Amino acid sequence: MSRLKVTIDGNNAAAYIAHKTNEVIAIYPITPSSDMGELADQFSAEGKKNIWNTVPTVIEMQSEGGAAGALHGALQLGSLGTTFTASQGLLLMIPNMYKIAGELSPTVFHIAARSLAAQALSIFGDHSDVMSTRSTGWGLISSNNPQEVMDLALITQAATLESRIPFLHFFDGFRTSHEVRKIEQVSDDDIRAMINEELIFEHRRRALSPDNPVIRGTAQNPDVFFQGRETVNSFYLRTPKIVQSAMDRFAKLTGRQYKLFDYVGSPEAERVIVLMGSGADTAEETVDYMRGNNEDVGILKVRMYRPFSVEHLINAIPKNVKSIAVLDRTKEPGSIGEPLYQDIVTAFTESLDSDNAKFKSLPTIIGGRYGLSSKEFTPAMVKAVFDELKKSRPKNHFTVGIIDDVTKTNLEFDTEFDIEPEETIRAMFFGLGADGTVGANKNSIKIIGEETDNYAQGYFVYDSKKSGSRTTSHLRFGKKPIKSTYLISKANFIACHQEVFLEKMDMLKYAIKGATFLVNTQYPEDKVWDKLPKRVQEQIVEKKIKLFVIDGYKVAHETGMGGRVNTIMQTCFFAISGVLPKDEAIAKIKDAIKKTYGSKGDEVVQMNFNAVDKTVENLHEVEIPGKVTSTIEMPPVVPENAPDYVKNVTAEIIAGRGDWLPVSKMPIDGTFPTATTQWEKRNIATEVPVWDPEVCIQCGKCVNVCPHATIRQKVYDPKLLEGAPETFKATDYRGREFPGMKYTLQVAVEDCTGCELCVEVCPAKNKKETRLKAINMHPQHPLREKERKNWDFFLNIPEIDRRKLKVDTIKGSQFLEPLFEFSGACAACGETPYVKLVSQLYGDRMLVANATGCSSIYGGNLPTTPWAKNKDGRGPAWSNSLFEDNAEFGLGMRLSIDKNTEFARELVDTLQTEIGDELANAILNAEQKDEAEIYEQRQRVEDLKKKLDTIDKPQAKQLLNVANYLIKKSVWIMGGDGWAYDIGYGGLDHVLASGKNVNILVLDTEVYSNTGGQMSKATPRAAVAKFAASGKPLPKKDLALIAMIYRDVYVAKIAMGSNDVHTVKAIIEAEKYDGPSLIIAYSHCIAHGINMAKGMENQKAAVDCGHWPLFRYNPDNRKEGKKALSLDSKPPKIPFEKYAYMENRFKMLTKSHPDTAKKLIKLAQQDTDYRYHLIEKMADILDGKINGQNGNQ
């Protein structure tokens, strides 16, 4: 039977089977598994049915724990249920997994295996999550590539029904979950043939039902629990045969035979590697190569790791084996060895204990770790392991793929060892996130995979920035099956989609001799050579590289494509590579365009067609002069004056050489220096703001909104202008508070993202040319050198004394030094201006507990850290615990501070005589309620420390250790709405009820932004989000009102774009309040589908329509008999619709589900009216205006 060939990734393959074979799907987004849930939801939204001809129900839960709980319930009621998760999400499911297995409920959870957070979080792939579930009683089945994902997902589904053992079906996060491959799709008939319907009936018969009532989940005592636990043994014993039998049935249907342990290699092999996951494909490719060189080697792919079948394992191992290396993609610190290794050793040991044992003695078995957090695993590493096995005393507990210069665990490997078949075409594309490179390559690989007889593979690497991010696409195709599950290191075709990369990255180091290099450049074919850096020219000449150029941006501009060169560069690739005859290729590209863009209207299709047609005539080959002429050198990664750590470690990571940093260079406990983004001059903006002092009114609004702290103001003594660079701008300060002083607004052009938020909020207009403001965008490149000097000069101007500033104003607060700068957040991010503002106000005495999400990524993802320090070396100390526990984490910080402060005060009291009454009393009685008082307390504590040095008492040493706690600390618990409204809500609620002095800042984007726009309970009605493709049918949860019910919680809703002064005031009040404070900040977001430059206008509209009423509820006022709730925004003056349809998240529903859109937008208006009236009435109640009751009591 001929089956459909599809070019899809592993997530898609798993979701396809899961959706076909289940009824209830409960999910929660977590990278890299989110796509599976989203696809399942999309399939159901499109009305796609499972094999029983019904559309599965998909529900998004509040956490993975919630998803597992919901599934537990559904399974108890006899449904076929599934979920998808990874990493911490899987950990949250473990409690339910024990129950589900204990109750012998059949189900398959699909896992994109990912690292567990330890010294750091990592979104990338390894087996540490699935290995944590070994004792739950679940079966564990591993797939190594997208084809296997589809096949084994089905096999596992069939086996769970028969065995009653629940299974985790796992595959490597990113490497398999996100790798696009051409695979054969199993048909509905195949699926029906595999699933025994009678087993489903049995499952349903076991369901809880009032028609046949039983109870499950009882509590048992010492007398019977143990025996009860042993009842399941027979099920586990028969499972291996059941799974193998399912594999055999599958083989009959499709021809693809799997075994519980699949051996590949020489039957006479003496050296064998045992492993599971995507690395097995690379190992197989290497074994094929080595056998070609007459080496008797083999690998054993572990398909079913639990229940572990010793019998099947031993049968699969070749009889002559002498040494075995077991590779684990996980780490268990402190163990004898990693889990797979231990199991293999145990299995061999047990196998000896039989009369007809296959092996009479133990072979040498060594264990090693590889590939943690998607660390590359290459043929060179496989070879290194095989070479190690040749040794008489091979290294046990080794690592491969890193340099461990501390405990010397690593095996050496030859980085030049390359076994990829020459006939496989390998292409690398370097692009920017915004230019559409990855999307185009996904299209290309689909065309090659589905329109030719080539095998095809695509894998895509992104950096960890959300603005100006670089992408690298790795495409392989050819007539031979592709087993290379590692990045391309030797390419036939290299495309540079952004000219700026030429000076930043050594792309041609990947080029093989005679490779083709395609460059998107503004320079024509006869001028481009002289513009290439020396290193690029050298390699072109040396490797005889063919060079092609196109001015992709010119073509994009002329064809209305704007900044997207995707279609253009894709056309170039096909035109040059010759994968298909040119005309055929163009026809296929156009077909793909129709498929991709057809639903969005003919205009977009035609625009892309035009781009294709225009491309060919603009693509030119460059005649290569025989010699290198360039003197252009690649600039250093970080400036010369950067600290050593930054030069030695950070710079290596920035430069893409992090793989070669040895263990000794890494911090032992995940502790990194802050203030390092300042050294990573990314130069990503094509245009930057330029200040016009003549027009400027010095309001500070631009400084306030800048999400990346790249536009700053200072007021200073005119004398400081001495030695200023020629182009440094200064003007007289306007304002009475600093007479005779100078004012400068300076832009860090190398750090600016060019987002234009500053220009949009600038209220000053040039009177002669009203299109101009006090800041205007100009091309960055010509300004770079001059402004670099100006910025350095500006930084050296001393900060104004904080005590002299009116910090509750925008102008005043914006003279405070930001201690959060140059983050990797999206250009025009709506969250970071709030974060930055808090850092300005409290950064020098602030601790941050940051929930996992966007803010933890732009705030804490390597290589560099935006949390910064002032000249005194003080600044925010930051940490991220988890997604779900952030409020509790922050509370713990507070408890620690309070305890230490109390201890310090007790010691001051104890040592009062030695310290001196005056100083001791001053310290103990200091209120520290503003900057001046904090300053004074700091002085006192310094005096105290000096005194303590002279006191020879143990208490003096103790006090010295905790003296800094005598200065007030400010605890900030930050995170997004996914944390606060959903997964972390229970903890948040508890912290609100604790009475402790913490400040909770919820950066409310009304959607899970970091994982790609999934609905949260903060999502407003009528908005489209993932899992709400037909518009969210229910209103947004009102977290502020819930918090206010406690009465002793400070609550504010703020929106900087509507009222920036209100924002500052609310933050100051919240911090001042000696109890829990909750600030919910409207944060416009890229996931809203808006013009980000105008994000502040969207914020204003959200307030103007009543969706986001501004208010402050201050319990201190209540205690003083004042108005506790201040409603700070005016009654709605525009309809909700007017605000909503500024944003694609609402507007797209009018295109996808117009009737629903009409209905929901009306209901959303009612929500808005209701919310506003409710808060209005609450204000009245609290003010005693209703029924004579004074709510202030």
Add this chain to the structure above:
Amino acid sequence: MDLTTTYLGLKLINPIVPSASPLSNEIENLKKMEAEGAAAVVLESLFEEQIKHESKELDHYLQFGAESFAEAVTYFPQASEYRIGPEEYLEHIRMAKEAIDIPVIASLNGVTVGGWIDYSRKMEQAGADALELNIYYIPTNPRLSGVEVENLYIDILKAVKSAVKIPVAMKLSPFFSSLAHFTRRLDENGVDGLVLFNRFYQPDINLDELEVAPNVILSTPHAMRLPLRWIAILYDKINADFAATSGIHNAQDVIKMLMAGANVTMMCSALLRNGISHITTVLHGMKLWMEEHEYDSINLMQGSMSQKNVADPSSFERANYQKALQSYRPNV
């Protein structure tokens, strides 16, 4: 009393036609218009610019930020189809045709001969009884001649006429150097009716923000003078029917326009101001006036005050202005 008239070959029960306005977006309003006596309705325009813009905008925002970051490869769920452009409008035509019995005139607003011409065919298929082409074009290019601008209109007319069988009217602005000559060209190219005149929304300046602030100002009664003059001038000189629009607020205005030569009169601002029931008021007023002045049919008055039929044809020409001045005698 016979209030019937014909417009674009359509037999109408009276000359009152609500023109394209947001009112016609709601089917309920269309039903009310019919109930109040409207003879036909013109639906709000389908804008070429809007369709192009929406298509590109949707594409832009659906992909904006996508494929940039490993955790968020996309930001929006994928829909298998989007209703971009005319589909919703076509559905509206279908629903309008089901809901009311009076003719439904669809309106198409654009400036180029492109894909949108195809929409006219779809509108016909959706059941529109006639089409009104509203070409909204401000020629700002100093190198573009008047003839070239006129040719643009002619090209669009020809393209649409060859695409559909239903009658096609063209809504024009008064800003042509030789309007009479141009309308004759349109006539020669088969236009079935002329809607005189389009009111361009004129920009304003916001002095607080120093921004250009386009805003909608409803027409006032004196706006009717311009179409009145030109309908009177063109009446019987070209074959196309005339729909008078701008500033028609009461029964007298309607009667004046009919006398100038209009086949129908179109109302927008008056209905937005006074509500849809204003149609009944106007019709009542017409009847009263006709009774009082012994007109038993609309036909009798149509064109009676056109340039061709008035005692002093020059009163519609430039002299009119001078004469108006000359006839002015201050009370001294």
